[in-house]
Amino acid sequence: MNATSKIELSISNLADNYAFVRKLLGKKNIRISSVVKGNAYGHGIEIFVPMAESCGIDHFCVFSDDEAYRVYHAANNQPDILIMGDITPESMDWVLTHRIGFFCFDLKRLHDALDAAKATGVPARVHLEVETGLNRTGLTKNELKTALDTIKSNAKHLSLEGLCSHLAGAESIANYLRIKKQRAQFKRMDEFVTSEGFSNYQRHLACSAALVRYPDTRYDMVRVGIMQYGFWPSPEIFIEYCGGKTMQTSPLKRIISWKTRVMSVKNVKTGSYIGYGTSYIAHKDMKIAVLPVGYSHGFFRSLSNKGRVLVGGERLPVVGTVNMNATTVDASDLKSIAPDDEVVIIGHQGDLEITVASFGEFSNQLNYELLTRLPEHIPRYVV
């Protein structure tokens, strides 16, 4: 059976995005970790991970152990996997025995890891996350000292593989001072770890915005999420990258497209309401195309009477409310339209494009939010 819509992922655009990130990083030996939490920002972990591997990526960051499990099974080349957030108590043994690294942001996590390492006989790959000012997760200076002492006295079971932190909104200049303090605090914490006799650990702080805006945050590894998928973390970061030059095209390329087909076409007389309720009245005799995609497929209800799709090389507006499984668009101006014609919800058709940003604006969502809400059940294909 075929689904009512499909998502296509461009491998060549993905390769170009990594090439761009590598160019930014320059010749220094800085590792790229591909952030694939949130189902690879909606792109689909199972399809995205092998694509990234084929572009040379060998490190993935996830939020939780279930995502680590999915990356582990999707990957072809035994990449490093790092859990930045949740590990359920039952999963700690699996995490250790599959050599998955993880953030230790409180002492409980470190003690749980120690218990599991003793029980399984496999050392835990610890990345100490330090508090620098995000005030979400992270060890304070005193806790860091305790953690380092615990690692020293349990060297057989706990291996310090990384020191990390996360910035509180590097994509917005409004946070400049807060980020400045965080960068300085991370440096101090790093010096402290070194002064305690540790040397062989990876330091990582930068997300996409930081790697562009604050080169001093790149350290040994950058955790790149949104940029690898072809989006700027914010318009501000793109403008900053352009550095005053006019740039017609962005060096980052969206890899995702979302397509469906026309399910049915019908004529509606002037003065008739279209779809449920009274939100749209035909102001002329109209031709309506019905699409087999609604809010249950991730085409948000907030796109009612607002969204646009591409059909027959034209931009057609949504008319009436988006239903659970169907959406109606005004095809009156199209010379010809028939069931099974291609409909582009996100992506190119001819010279026209519907960007994720424009889709997001109509539905009042951030790129990040919109992408991660694309349902997992839509089939994904590499193109």
Ligand SMILES: Cc1ncc(COP(=O)(O)O)c(C=O)c1O
């Ligand atoms: C801890 C951590 N590192 C890195 C990232 C990647 O951020 P971005 O998608 O802006 O590159 C995230 C995403 O929110 C994160 O939570």
